[in-house]
Amino acid sequence: xxxxxxxxxxxxxxxxxxxxxxxxxxxxxxxxxxxxxxxxxxxxxxxxxxxxxxxxxxxxxxxxxxxxxxxxxxxxxxxxxxxxxxxxxxxxxxxxxxxxxxxxxxxxxxxxx
Amino acid sequence: xxxxxxxxxxxxxxxxxxxxxxxxxxxxxxxxxxxxxxxxxxxxxxxxxxxxxxxxxxxxxxxxxxxxxxxxxxxxxxxxxxxxxxxxxxxxxxxxxxxxxxxxxxxxxxxxx
Numbered sequence: 475x476x477x478x479x480x481x482x483x484x485x486x487x488x489x490x491x492x493x494x495x496x497x498x499x500x501x502x503x504x505x506x507x508x509x510x511x512x513x514x515x516x517x518x519x520x521x522x523x524x525x526x527x528x529x530x531x532x533x534x535x536x537x538x539x540x541x542x543x544x545x546x547x548x549x550x551x552x553x554x555x556x557x558x559x560x561x562x563x564x565x566x567x568x569x570x571x572x573x574x575x576x577x578x579x580x581x582x583x584x585x586x587x
Numbered sequence: 588x589x590x591x592x593x594x595x596x597x598x599x600x601x602x603x604x605x606x607x608x609x610x611x612x613x614x615x616x617x618x619x620x621x622x623x624x625x626x627x628x629x630x631x632x633x634x635x636x637x638x639x640x641x642x643x644x645x646x647x648x649x650x651x652x653x654x655x656x657x658x659x660x661x662x663x664x665x666x667x668x669x670x671x672x673x674x675x676x677x678x679x680x681x682x683x684x685x686x687x688x689x690x691x692x693x694x695x696x697x698x699x700x
Binding site: 515516517518519520523566572573574576577578579580 | 620622631635677679681688689
């Protein structure tokens, strides 16, 4: 069984500040890990994914995440927040060979001017 | 290339009715997955279809069903609607190979009165 925990349902940062969204996973097999973003009244857009290659994964819009097996974490970061980053972010896990995603509860990111 | 389309975008039904939602995947994609998103339960996997066959099913009652046609378009049906079925239903498509990006549609927002 797999599960994902996102710490902090709401995160607020100032424009230009570091963005850090936390995700911890639990998986009985080596997982595939994903970060998705959802803007209001839209579907989900993939930011990045980890599939057992490089542990530091770079995604779109300047986001990156690091897979740390010892900490069972896959935190999402961006060096400098932009107003357009305000959205809800979901961490998700799947087992190799399976497309069914198990999502975390989401973190709503607010960016203050 | 057109994205994933879902119809209708909004729907209002009453308890006890049934509803059918439609998803047209990106051209060439053969895998379609469905997810339910609610404020209380978050994003939950419903089922996945590949080449007209259900590959995987989430933990939902039998009132929730789906199918996929030979052109990869998919429908999901919910019978005997309950108030708790009010949700955003998201469809995602992919080619069907392992660990690839799933592209999400904008969703169908269902309100059950």
